[in-house]
Amino acid sequence: MIATTQLKTTNSEEIFAAAQKLMPGGVSSPVRAFKSVGGKPIVFDRVLGAYIWDVDGNQYTDYVGSWGPAICGHTHPEVIAALHDALNKGTSFGAPCYLENVLAQMVIDAVPSIEMVRFVNSGTEACMAVLRLMRAFTGREKVIKFEGCYHGHADMFLVKAGSGIATLGLPDSPGVPKSVTSNTLTAPFNDLEAVRVLFEQNRDEIAGVIVEPVVGNAGFIPPAAGFLEGLRTITQQHGALLVFDEVMTGFRIAYGGAQEKFGVIPDLTTLGKVIGGGLPVGAYGGRQEIMSMVAPAGSVYQAGTLSGNPLAMTAGIKTLELLQQPGTYEYLDGLTKQLAEGMLEIAKETGHAAWGGHISGMFGFFFNQGPVRNYEDAKKSDLSKFARFHRGMLEHGVYLAPSQFEAGFTSLAHTKADIDRTLEAARAVCFSSI
Ligand SMILES: Cc1ncc(COP(=O)(O)O)c(C=O)c1O
Numbered sequence: 001m002i003a004t005t006q007l008k009t010t011n012s013e014e015i016f017a018a019a020q021k022l023m024p025g026g027v028s029s030p031v032r033a034f035k036s037v038g039g040k041p042i043v044f045d046r047v048l049g050a051y052i053w054d055v056d057g058n059q060y061t062d063y064v065g066s067w068g069p070a071i072c073g074h075t076h077p078e079v080i081a082a083l084h085d086a087l088n089k090g091t092s093f094g095a096p097c098y099l100e101n102v103l104a105q106m107v108i109d110a111v112p113s114i115e116m117v118r119f120v121n122s123g124t125e126a127c128m129a130v131l132r133l134m135r136a137f138t139g140r141e142k143v144i145k146f147e148g149c150y151h152g153h154a155d156m157f158l159v160k161a162g163s164g165i166a167t168l169g170l171p172d173s174p175g176v177p178k179s180v181t182s183n184t185l186t187a188p189f190n191d192l193e194a195v196r197v198l199f200e201q202n203r204d205e206i207a208g209v210i211v212e213p214v215v216g217n218a219g220f221i222p223p224a225a226g227f228l229e230g231l232r233t234i235t236q237q238h239g240a241l242l243v244f245d246e247v248m249t250g251f252r253i254a255y256g257g258a259q260e261k262f263g264v265i266p267d268l269t270t271l272g273k274v275i276g277g278g279l280p281v282g283a284y285g286g287r288q289e290i291m292s293m294v295a296p297a298g299s300v301y302q303a304g305t306l307s308g309n310p311l312a313m314t315a316g317i318k319t320l321e322l323l324q325q326p327g328t329y330e331y332l333d334g335l336t337k338q339l340a341e342g343m344l345e346i347a348k349e350t351g352h353a354a355w356g357g358h359i360s361g362m363f364g365f366f367f368n369q370g371p372v373r374n375y376e377d378a379k380k381s382d383l384s385k386f387a388r389f390h391r392g393m394l395e396h397g398v399y400l401a402p403s404q405f406e407a408g409f410t411s412l413a414h415t416k417a418d419i420d421r422t423l424e425a426a427r428a429v430c431f432s433s434i
Pocket of ligand 1: 121212
């Protein structure tokens with residue numbers, strides 16, 4: 001059995017205390033503050049392969065992977081070498097760059113729905129842009145999103161996930177005008193009937209449906225059989241567009257993303273995370289007739305000072321090249337299956353209700369009897385138990401996402417031995433500290 005290390009976090013605590021005076025909540029993005037698991041956040045110093053080290057010298061096996069991009073493992077030597085070469089040519093051109101062609105061609109070759117692509121700097125930007133394009137193409141203003149799905153922090157996607165409030169389109173955050181979210185309709189994930197009703201109630205007004213084809217932002221929730229196919233049929237029946245937000249699933253659950261995995265082809269797709277290989281990137285793409293509306297080819301405006309940045313393009317190209325090697329997704333699938341099934345087995349053995357699963361290198365589990373089909377089900381999880389589990393795993397050298405409502409990620413750098421050690425830690429924590 002792995003011995004519990006009494007984590008020494010003096011340096012982390014000092015740095016985080018100082019950070020709180022400098023930045024709201026001490027962080028640059030909210031989940032990092034550990035609010036939902038309690039305790040002080042760990043401040044990190046470096047990453048390599050499947051591991052991450054904090055500023056006190058503690059080493060953890062990392063299942064966050066920078067929230068998805070680190071699919072080849074952190075600091076992959078080939079990515080770093082390519083970045084060194086690119087750095088020597090400069091960090092930003094603000095002008096066309098050949099590397100954009102290379103990554104664009106790779107994305108177009110891989111993702112079935114994409115005939116043309118535009119690079120941006122984040123998943124948020126990609127989703128904002130795609131919404132404008134959906135509205136411009138259809139001439140309609142309303143859009144359907146699903147409760148618990150996250151499409152970045154743009155105003156019109158910040159709609160409360162609670163059902164009654166959600167259907168009224170009330171904003172999720174102060175500062176978001178009701179007028180902006182009133183055109184955002186919401187339905188429970190995996191509920192085709194709710195989508196049908198919204199289309200009936202808003203005839204010829206809905207531009208389209210945007211969905212995380214596998215939810216990762218309410219914890220890991222896979223689509224029920226026929227759900228994505230149903231969305232495809234309903235949107236087509238109503239002359240609306242279907243958008244897969246593959247910022248998380250793109251190049252993660254299959255090289256061609258969820259659309260390749262499930263064989264359902266949307267009209268438009270958003271990407272991010274993996275295609276930037278750890279540098280800031282996003283992208284959106286789709287059929288040529290729709291993408292041709294984007295400026296300067298068309299009149300739908302969207303721009304970016306750093307878009308198509310040569311460093312981000314380089315890291316993305318090298319990452320996709322590495323992912324093209326035979327056996328990549330089989331390896332991720334086998335490893336993640338061992339982890340996800342192992343976790344559930346241990347929870348069962350130790351008397352904790354749990355539900356979860358995985359698709360390729362994306363996984364999740366809830367302290368919840370299950371099945372978890374949507375956000376309402378996910379919210380039934382025992383959050384304080386998850387918080388204790390999270391802390392226990394940290395103390396055993398395992399870094400999980402600091403929230404029950406986030407999917408986990410494995411990488412090509414994780415080994416069977418890493419998973420064995422993680423499961424040993426989970427067993428120890430489930431027996432003793434939760
Ligand atoms: C599915 C999905 N869409 C959009 C975003 C927003 O991307 P970014 O954080 O790069 O703005 C995320 C981020 O986690 C995401 O998971």
